[in-house]
Amino acid sequence: MRDRLLAAEKVRAIDWRDGTLYLLDQRALPFEETWLAYKDAAGVAEAIRSMVVRGAPAIGISAAYGLLLGVRQRLAEGGDWRASLEADFAVLGEARPTGVNLSWALNRMRERLRRLKEGDDPSQVMEAEAQSIHDSDREANLNMAQLGVELIRRYQGSEQTVLTHCNTGALATGGFGTALGVIRGAWLDGMIEHVYVDETRPWLQGTRLTAWELVNEGIPVSVNADSAAAHLMKTKGITWVIVGADRIAANGDVANKIGTYQLAVNAMHHGVRFMVVAPSSTIDMSLASGDEIVLEERDGSELLEIAGTRIAPDVEVCNPVFDVTPADLIDVIVTEKGIVERPDTAKLAQLMCRKRLH
């Protein structure tokens, strides 16, 4: 399956070339494919904040390249470059709060920096580290797709109708996706009849990005209002809800795009299985439960305007963009290291000690 998955990799959102980071501007999709070029850490931090690049793994990878740009710039400036680099760590680290992949990637870069030896070229070494973070996310996507597809086959076999939320595909990762990677893999294996995609208010990741990725590949897809999900579970024979994650606490609580929690509640009510697909870099064993996860709130304009046009009176806005799904609503978490059914603290701790399965 690995070769077929690799052959199906068509979209890339992050490109590191000749000392420049290029990001596909996700704000302009699906109508315009615009690549923006970045040469410094502050620019990359702004790209993360303003959603040029989004999706927890893609944010982590971009931050690693952003830090690399910082290393190059600080070295060129001379003086105590390691001290000045702290400003780049800070600006990148603060770009978005919920996805742990951002701080995970920066911690990996910091650790590599710490292990630099006399005579090492910092620029070269740190470039290799950023590229390895990128490559390993791609590898993780492949492993997760294989494990997720095996799981679907084990439980239900062919003819699956799945529902997904937000965008967890090539645009959100270094490969071809987490949840969407499993869906792609299951499609390649002839197991997917139809994919329902929540529009994912307010930023519309589902309508604009996931629909674009799936339509481009000829996977049968329809977009629905977020509020249609329970009705679709009742009437359309949905067998799986498959979503990604931005941070998973030690007990298996999952922070993901706002609306995921209500999907899990509805899935349990309707007997629909609920799968979370995320690389182990999304698991944050330092947080005992989801109560400790910082959930980002974004500007009210995301709700009060559509495509820049005001649609509401002068009114207060409550715009949390992530929520926490309690572990006991989750059937299975799929990572590149293996799967955890009915997640809890002991099972996740065991998983994190494991090496990769594939």
Ligand code: MRU
């Ligand atoms: O606000 P976004 O678009 O960055 O939110 C993205 C999500 O919530 C995804 O589901 C999550 O990052 C997993 S992506 C592989």
